[in-house]
Amino acid sequence: MYLLAKLDGEIVEEIGEKLRVLRKNKKYSQQQLAEIIGVSRKHISDIEAGRGTTLLIFVKLLKEFHKADKLLEILSGSSISPKDKFNREHS
Secondary structure, eight states: OTGGGSOHHHHHHHHHHHHHHHHHHTTOOHHHHHHHHTSOHHHHHHHHTTOOOOHHHHHHHHHHTTOTHHHHHHHTSOOSOHHHHHHHHTO
């Protein structure tokens, strides 16, 4: 997979860049987005620079950019643990 070949920091930087593009497409300044999300402008700057954020802030950003449906892909996955799945397939 494409992401598996990347370092964690590279993935976070790429996500930050994509969030920056989404922000600019909506014509938000960092300050405007920060006020909407409830964080500081510096925090938005840090996220865009790939310095990370909390999961809660990430969810708020996804919702603001109408990308929260991507979370459903994660949440609707199997509730069976990988170990149980393996055991079922090999028993």
